[in-house]
Amino acid sequence: MFFKPFMLLCVFAALRFTAAAQTWIWYPGDYEIWLSNQMQNRRTERGTFYPVFWKADSHYPLVDFHREFNLAQPETVAICAEGRYNVKLDGKAFPGTPQAIEVPAGKHKINIKVFNQATPPAVFVKGITIRSDSSWQVTFEDKEWIDETGKASDLSATIFKHAGNWNFNDPAAMPSAYRLPVAPVAATSAEKTAGGLLVDFGKETFGFVKLHGVKGKGTVSLYYGESREEALDTAASETFDRITIDQLNASDTINPHSKALRYVNIVADGNVQLDHASLLYEYAPLEDKGSFRCSDGAINKIYDVARYTLHLSTREFFIDGIKRDRWIWSGDAYQSYLMNYYLMNDNETVKRTIYALRGKDPVTSHINTIMDYTFYWFMGVYDYYLYSGDKDFLVQNYDRMKTLMDFVWNRRNKNGLLEGLPGDWVFIDWASGLSKKGEISFEQLLFARGLETMALCADLADRKQDAAQYKAAAAALKQKLFSIYWSNEAKALVHSRVNGQPTENVTRYANMFAIFFGYFSEEQKKEVKASVLLNKNVPEITTPYMRFYELEALCALGEQNYVLQEMKNYWGGMLKLGATSFWEEYDPSKKGAAHYAMYGRKYGKSLCHAWGASPLYLLGKYYLGVKPTAPGYAQYEVKPVLGGLKWMEGKVPTPAGNIELYCSEKEIKITSPAGTGKLIIASKIKPVCKEGEVVSKGNNVYELTMEKNKEYRILYKAI
C-alpha cells in the first residue's frame, strides 16, 4: 500500500550516501521466512500453482528497531525504511516521517518503528556513528504504554533480538526487491521437430527462456525437459509455460518464470514465428572456496558434477532440486549445509534456510510435516555453530529450538518413544516396502541425537537447567533404545518395535547413523559393518540421500577404499547414463527412460537434486580428512586417507580462510590459517617433518600439532 512511496524516497536519499558500513536490518528470521514464501510459492506443475502443504508463516508486520550511541560530535543521520515509520530520539518522536535527523553530541537512544503488512519491516540508517547493523536491537512488542500522566512504562520485560541482515548495503537495494542475478547463455544446439523447435543447452541448467525474433499472433508453449524425452513428451512433461504473443514486428520475449531444464521444446500455434532461443541463467552468486583434485579422473568428474549439482540447488535457500518442488526440505537442506562447509562455505544461505524451515511459533507439525526432518533441523543448528563459530545465531534461535523440542516431547507415547501420530509423516527414505509402523529405531536414534544437541545448545545459551534436563533425557533414551532394538542374533539394531515386540527386520538406517553418532561400542561397530553395511541381504539403498549416510558410516569405519569404488559405481553410473547433474534417485537395475519416472509419473524424478552431491562432503571430510573439533575451527583435525588414490589435493574452507592440503602415498603438504590443528597420519614408519614435532600415538598412528599460517611438509609411508 504505502510502502511504494518510501522506495522512491530511498532512491533519492541514496545520492547522499557513500561508503557501506551499514546495512538493511530486520527482525531476525522475518525476511528469511518472507523470502521463502516467495520462493516456495513459485512451484507449478504443468502450469498449475503447487504450494507447500505445511504452515506458511509471516513476518511481524510491526517492528521496533533501536540502539544506543554515544556521539562525540553532532551528526546528521539519514533514514530509509520499508514501510510506514516513525523515529524517536531518547523517547521523543520527530514530526512526520523524517528522511534525515540531526542528533546532538552525547549519549542517545534512537528508535525506529515500522509497519509493513506486505513485506518485512526493514530499516537502513546512516550517520557517521549511527548506522544500522546487526548490533541494533529489535522487537515485535515494545510494550511502551504510558500512564494517565503521560509517563512511559519502565517494566516492559520486552525480549529484544539482534537485528537480522544479509548483504543489502545500499539504501537503494531494498530487501523486498531482491532477485537472484542472471547471465545470458546460448543454446548448444537446436533441431526442428514435428511439433516445434527442440533447443538443447547441453547440460542441466536453470533460468528464464528468452525467445529471439518473435512475431505473429498466438501462443508459444515452452515444454521443459531435464531429459530429451521429457521435453518432447508434451502431454507428460512436468513443467511448461505458455506465452501469449501478439506483435507484428519481430522482437525478443523473456518468459517471466525461471525453470529447470536441459532441453526446451518450443511449440507455437497461430502464425507465431521465432528465430531462436537462449537462456537467462539464474543463479546464487556464491564462489567456491573448497576444492578437490586427485589422481583418479573419474572421481574428479564426479566431484565437478557434484559441485554443479549443489550450485544449481543452492538458490535463495538450499532447495531439494530445481525441477519440481524447489522447496526447502530439512533432510535435504541438512546435507546441503554439510556439503556447503566443504565447498562455498556460505553462512548466510545456511542461516536463511534454518530460519525458513523453522518458521514461527506455535509449532503445529514436524518440520515439513516429517518426523525425521525435525531432528535434522536441530542437528543443522549445532553443526552450523561448529563449522562457523557463530554463537549468536544459536543463542538467538534457542527459544525456537526449545519450543520445537517441546512439540516433539509432547508427542511421545506411553513408552516415552516416538511413533507416527496422525499428522506425522515418517519418511526415512524413498524405499518401497519400508515399514513406517510402530516405534521405529531410526526415529528414536534421531530423537536421542536431537536431545543431545539441545543439551549442547542450552548450555551455550546459558540455560543450564535445560541443559541438564536434555542431557539426562538423551542418556535415558539412548539406553532405552539399545535395550529395545539391539539384537544379539542379528548383530544389529532392528528396524522397529510393533505392539511391544521388536521386529526381526534389519534395515541400514539406524545402524549407519549409530556409527557416526558414536553410539556403538567398538565391538558393535565391527559386527554392524559385517552384518549390515557390507551385507547384501540387507535391502540396498537407492537414493543418494541415504547413500550419503551409508558411505559416511563406512568412511567413519575406515572403509575409504570400498567407498571410493562405490562412488565410482554409483555416481559414475549416473554419469555413464549421460547425467550432467546428480539425481534424486538412481537404481542401476533400471533401463532407459524408466530412470526418469517417480511418484507414478513418467518424468516425476528430479535429475538435479542437492542430495546427489554428497561426494563433496565425503571427499572433504573423509579423504582430505578435515573437520572442526571446536567451534569455527578454533581446533580442528586433519586425517588424510587416500583410500586407493595415488594423490589428492584440495582446500577446505574455515572462517579464517582455507586449509590447503596435498597428500600422496609418500608426502603430505599442509597450511592452515585457522586455530590449532592436529594432523593425524597412519603410517608404517614414523613420519618426518622439519616444521613440527611428530608424536607417536601407538598402533602406527602419528600426530603433528600445527600452528596457523605455517607450511608443513611431512614425509611418510601410509599403511
Next chain:
Amino acid sequence: MFFKPFMLLCVFAALRFTAAAQTWIWYPGDYEIWLSNQMQNRRTERGTFYPVFWKADSHYPLVDFHREFNLAQPETVAICAEGRYNVKLDGKAFPGTPQAIEVPAGKHKINIKVFNQATPPAVFVKGITIRSDSSWQVTFEDKEWIDETGKASDLSATIFKHAGNWNFNDPAAMPSAYRLPVAPVAATSAEKTAGGLLVDFGKETFGFVKLHGVKGKGTVSLYYGESREEALDTAASETFDRITIDQLNASDTINPHSKALRYVNIVADGNVQLDHASLLYEYAPLEDKGSFRCSDGAINKIYDVARYTLHLSTREFFIDGIKRDRWIWSGDAYQSYLMNYYLMNDNETVKRTIYALRGKDPVTSHINTIMDYTFYWFMGVYDYYLYSGDKDFLVQNYDRMKTLMDFVWNRRNKNGLLEGLPGDWVFIDWASGLSKKGEISFEQLLFARGLETMALCADLADRKQDAAQYKAAAAALKQKLFSIYWSNEAKALVHSRVNGQPTENVTRYANMFAIFFGYFSEEQKKEVKASVLLNKNVPEITTPYMRFYELEALCALGEQNYVLQEMKNYWGGMLKLGATSFWEEYDPSKKGAAHYAMYGRKYGKSLCHAWGASPLYLLGKYYLGVKPTAPGYAQYEVKPVLGGLKWMEGKVPTPAGNIELYCSEKEIKITSPAGTGKLIIASKIKPVCKEGEVVSKGNNVYELTMEKNKEYRILYKAI
C-alpha cells in the same frame, strides 16, 4: 504482487453472476486481524505515525478451502480468489488458474488453495449448488503429502475451521478493498481568524475534510479540534494533516486521512486560496434496532448523545475513541459489546473485534498488554454467545481461549494469585494514586470470572475435562480471594495484599464487580452498598469507564432512582459543558479548557469515547430491564424499573427481532418475537393481565410468563 491481476479477472467474472447466496470467505479471524492492522496503524500524533505497542499478527498467507457437494445435475462453477490459487476436484488439480470449472453430477470434493502474503487469502465461488459460505472448511496446513508412488497421505489429522465471512456478497467487492462508506456533510459555520479559517461542523464528527475551490501553490494545514481551543492551538492540537497544493485553477481537494473533529482550523501558506470546506463523514453503516424514550427530557438527551457517541466509536471495529488512539482496547470494547446488544445489536462488529483483540498464538502478553483486559476478553466471548446464541463462534474460538488462559495460568505467583509481572500492565482505571502493587483483589476477581467463563465455554465446546478443571479452579480461587480480601471491619473487599499483608485501602473496583458477578451474600451486598458504593470517603470514580460498572452494581442492588440522578449529574454535566459526544474522563471539579487535558497534554483527552455511552446499556438492561437468561434470548427476563421516571418505552433487539416495551407507573405493554420470557413486576397490588397469568412470587413480586409474538397489557401499581 500477483494479486492485482486477479482483481481484474474478478471484475470481469462479476458480469456472469446474478443472485447473492454466496459470499467471500477466508480463514476465520484472518481478515479481521488483517483489517485491524490496517485500521490501528492509521493513528498519527501531530503528523507522526503512532502504532500499537503490542504484537501485531498476520493472516495465514497460504490457505486451503474445501467442501463436499452432491450435485443432481452437472454445473458450471465460477471462481474468484484474492491471491494466487489452484483448484482441485476430488483431489485432481485443474490446469492453470481456472475462473470457471465444470463439475459433473454426483458427490464431489472441491478444494481451492490460495497464497497471498499482502492481504488475506479469500475465495468467492458461485455455481448453482457449489457456493462459498461459512459451511466451507479451511486450514492453513492440509498436510497432503504423497509417497514415492504418488499416493496422497490419509493420516493428516488436519484441524479444519468453518470459513470466516462478512457481507462481501459480490465477487467485485474484494474483502481487501473494503472501506467504510462516506456521506457529504456541510459545515455549520466558518469564521476567519488571524491565522486562517476556523470551520465548525456543529458537533463531534469524523471524516475526510474536503476543501472547495482550492488554488495556488503552497501547503494547507488542517488543525483538528474536538474543541475550539484545540483547533486554534496549532502548536498543541493532537492531530493535523498537511496538504501540498500546486494548481492554477480552482478545484476541490479531499484530504486522504479521516480524522475526528468538530472544528478544523485551516491554515494556508504560500499563495493558496480556498473557497470553503465540507466533510465526507465516514461511518459504519449500522442501523439502530434498540431505542429508549422516557418522561425525562434530560435522560432522552443523554440517551441520544450516548447513541451518537457509540456510533462514532463503532468503525471497522469497536474502538476506544475517535480522536487519538482509534485502537481496539479490550476493556473499552467489552463495554461497546454490551451497549451494542441494546442498540445496533450487530454481531459482526462484535466477532471482528474479538478476533482482532485475541490475535494469534503464541500468546506473548496480556491483551493490549493489560492484565484486566485479558479477562474482559473471555467475558466478551461468553456474553456474545448469550446475547446472540451463536455457538459456532465460541466453539471455533475455544482453542485460542484455552491458550490465552494457559498464558494467565502460568503467570500465577506462589500463592496462586496474579500480580503484575514485568510486561504486565495492571490498569484497572485511570485514577491518580491508585495502587497497582502486590496482589490486587480486583484482578483476582476478574481471574475467577475468567475461569468460570472458561468452564462454561469448555462445556459448550465439548471439552468436559477442561470444564471440570476450570470449574474447580474458579471455585478454589473465589474461596481464596474472599478469605484474603474480605474485611469484616471495612465491610468490604480491600484493594490489595502486599508482602502477604492485606492493605486497609478500600476501593470501589472489586466491590462493585463482586455485586453483579453475584459473588457476595445478600448480607455482604447490603454492607458493601453502604460501606463502599454510597460512601463518599471511598475515592470517587472519574471515568465513565468505571462509572459503567459502578452504576451497574447500584442498579443490580435496585438503586435505579439514585442511578438516574447520577446519570443526570454526570452525563448531564458533560452536556452542560457543551459536549456533543461523551468523554474519556470527566471530573466535575475541573474548569474550562482544563477538561480537555490528559496524559500531560493540553488536548490529550478524547471527547468522544465509547465507554462514555454506558447509559445505552444501563437504560436497556436495568430500566427497561431486558436481558437474556438463555443463549440468543431462547429464554429471557424483563424486569422494568422506572427509577423515578413517569413512563418509558423502548425496544431491545434479540436475534428474532425486537422486544417492545412501554411502562408507566400504572401500565406495562410488551410484545416479543423471541423465545420464552418472564416479565417480573414489583407491585403493591396484584397486576392484572388479560393475555396471560400473573403469578405471585411473594414480597410484592409478580411474574408473567410470555409467549412470543403476543401483545401483553398489564395494569399494576409499582412499589
